[in-house]
Amino acid sequence: MESKLFRLKRIKSQFWRFFPVFFLLVSLFFIVFSLTQVVFVGQMKQTTLSVYNPVVSVIKEPVYWVRNGIEKIQDWIQTYQENEHLKEENEELLKWRSLAIQLKEEQKELKKYLNFTAPEKTxxxxxxxxxxxxxxxxxxxxxxxxxxxxxxxxxxxxxxxxxxxxxxxxxxxxxxxxxxxxxxxxxxxxxxxxxxxxxxxxxxxxxxxxxxxxxxxxxxxxxxxxxxxxxxxxxxxxxxxxxxxxxxxxxxxxxxxxxxxxxxxxxxxxxxxxxxxxxxx
Amino acid sequence: MKNLLALKKMFWMSAPFLMGLFLILFSLVPINLLPYYHQSFPFVVTLIFYFSIFNPKVLNVFLVFLLGIINDMMTSLPLGFYAFGFVLIFFSISMLRSYLIDMVFTQLWIMFCLIFFCTDVIWAFLFFLISGIWVSTGFWFVQYLFVCLFFPFFCRFSGYLNHKIQEVQ
The missing domain is CATH 2.40.10.340 (Rod shape-determining protein MreC, domain 1)
Structure with a gap:
């Protein structure tokens, strides 16, 4: 009787030991299922995401606060260097601006000679x-x-x-x-x-x-x-x-x-x- | 008073799962820890590792699987991808628990790095089977390294949680 009980206990403990294998198989099944039922799984994910998003919005506030602080410090350090770079870029852009104006005028003239339809506004x-x-x-x-x-x-x-x-x-x-x-x-x-x-x-x-x-x-x-x-x-x-x-x-x-x-x-x-x-x- | 105690017990008993949920959601915050690439880290595996060794009843295989499914729900990867890895960690630990439970912290850290490495390799292989593309070794390694580096922090925190749970149990 005692040995039977002992054997049962052993089987039970072995069962629970290997129970995760069942979940491994379920996971694999889910992978195959989501690869075949793309639309259904996509809809499920969409519903879940709508629930998660407000929670993530709350979590991200303090994170953003810290991140913005760090970025501000980095910005202060880089300001001088960036200013020099912007001056150079501005000079370059001014050259391009005058070229763009020139090209725009040219394009306007050329369009007159074509049966051109403007694309729809985006x-x-x-x-x-x-x-x-x-x-x-x-x-x-x-x-x-x-x-x-x-x-x-x-x-x-x-x-x-x-x-x-x-x-x-x-x-x-x-x-x-x-x-x-x-x-x-x-x-x-x-x-x-x-x-x-x-x-x-x-x-x-x-x-x-x-x-x-x-x-x-x-x-x-x-x-x-x-x-x-x-x-x-x-x-x-x-x-x-x-x-x-x-x-x-x-x-x-x-x-x-x-x-x-x-x-x-x-x-x-x-x-x-x-x-x-x-x-x- | 009795209700309050029951509530307190319920809170601490569900704390590992809630913490896991928080870590999953936290990993999706566009925080950008790295200067060049946007990348999230599955820190939740540290929690699963710790509780699978020291208190598998409060974070049992079903809850681990559920955490994985929740993680999968939020990514564009197929359902079951992360769940498979999380359950695999739980399963490998359940096989090694008798050895792991007596280990000192440094040994645990090494074991975590080993088990997570194997899981990450299996994830990469699974990803290859799904997409036909091998993951970028750089990104893969950075992900692995970050999770391993943060293990002591999450391990201490999990230890604190476990201590609180044992107090109310």
């Missing part, structure tokens, strides 16, 4: 960065503006430096934006003056790489990389970055903006560039 809004889920595995943000504020899927996110992300998920009051460096990001691009076509692929590093480069065409280090507008997700001609590293089988691009240290982003809708293909993400 819609844009500014949103606060609410959550930053950047890790070794993903590079995206949650911004505090959603469908209620006029955000639509496919809008492009800009920092003061330029394009760096795209809206991939829209909730009522929040949206998820995916940076160009995220592993899911695919951007058709042109490189340099010759407009060499390629696909810019994110891999969670700070420098995405180029794929499907034509073997007959060459690219040089420092050449400009801009959106080509193929497939229609991105309008053509938006600056993304510069060719940064050329190796035998890999070309890396340094984006003009990685999205770090951003408190606000500008979301712009380009009506002329609606996606032609539904994304599979």
């Amino acid at each position: 819609k844009h809004l500014v949103a606060e960065v609410a959550m930053d889920e950047g890790s070794a595995f993903t590079r995206s943000f949650i911004v505090a503006a959603g469908a209620n504020q006029g955000v639509t899927k496919g809008m492009l996110a800009f920092s003061p430096k330029g394009l760096f992300a795209r809206v991939v998920e829209v909730m009522p009051n929040f949206s998820r934006i995916m940076t160009l460096t995220d592993y899911k990001s695919r951007v058709p691009v042109w490189i340099g003056e010759n407009k060499v076509s390629a696909l810019l692929i994110g891999d969670n590093t700070s420098r995405p790489f180029l794929q499907f480069l034509n073997e007959n065409e060459t690219v040089q280090k420092g050449e400009v990389v801009m959106t080509s507008g193929y497939v229609g997700v991105y309008p053509p001609g938006l600056l993304i970055g510069y060719v940064n590293e050329i190796q035998e089988d890999e070309v890396r691009v340094q984006p003009i903006e990685n999205g770090e240290k951003l408190s606000f982003v500008r979301l712009i809708d380009f009506p002329l560039s609606k996606p032609l293909l539904e994304e599979t993400e």
Whole structure:
């Protein structure tokens, strides 16, 4: 009798010892489930995020307070250096301004000779960065503006430096934006003056790489990389970055903006560039 | 008075889970600890490690799994990705608990670095299976290093929590 009890106890203890294996299997099942049921899981996540966001907003207040303090001190230290730099930049910009005025006039004259239709005006809004889920595995943000504020899927996110992300998920009051460096990001691009076509692929590093480069065409280090507008997700001609590293089988691009240290982003809708293909993400 | 005591007990008993929840939410605040890249850190694994050794009843496997699912809910990664890693840590510790429980702090730290390294490698492999892309070694290592460096802080804090829990238990 005693030995039976002892055996039962042992079985029970072994069961509880290996009980986590059940949860490991459940986790694996969930992974497969979310890869197959993308829409359903996406909706579930959207609902949960709406609950979490107010909590994160409360947590981030003291963190921001400290961060702003540190940044202020850094700003004071850098003011003199920045002032010198700004003076130089201002001189350069004044030159460009006069050139721009000249070109504008020239363009006005030239338009008269063309059957030119101006593109539709773009819609844009500014949103606060609410959550930053950047890790070794993903590079995206949650911004505090959603469908209620006029955000639509496919809008492009800009920092003061330029394009760096795209809206991939829209909730009522929040949206998820995916940076160009995220592993899911695919951007058709042109490189340099010759407009060499390629696909810019994110891999969670700070420098995405180029794929499907034509073997007959060459690219040089420092050449400009801009959106080509193929497939229609991105309008053509938006600056993304510069060719940064050329190796035998890999070309890396340094984006003009990685999205770090951003408190606000500008979301712009380009009506002329609606996606032609539904994304599979 | 009795109700107050029960409430106090309930609070301290649920404190590890709530702390875990806080750490998950905190990791999403756009704080940018590093000067160049935005990156969040799964500090919650330190809490899971500590309580899996010293008080697995208050942060049991179900709660660990739940923490993982909550973390997954907030990221664009598939559901179950972080949950798998968290439960894996819990499971490996449950296998080694008899050795780990008698270890001094430095030994615990080394063991944490080892177990978290293995989990992080498995995460990277799982990520490769999902996306077909190997994670950037730089980002991966920075994430690993930061969590390991902050282990003593979170370990002390978890020790304090555990002490309070044992007082009310």
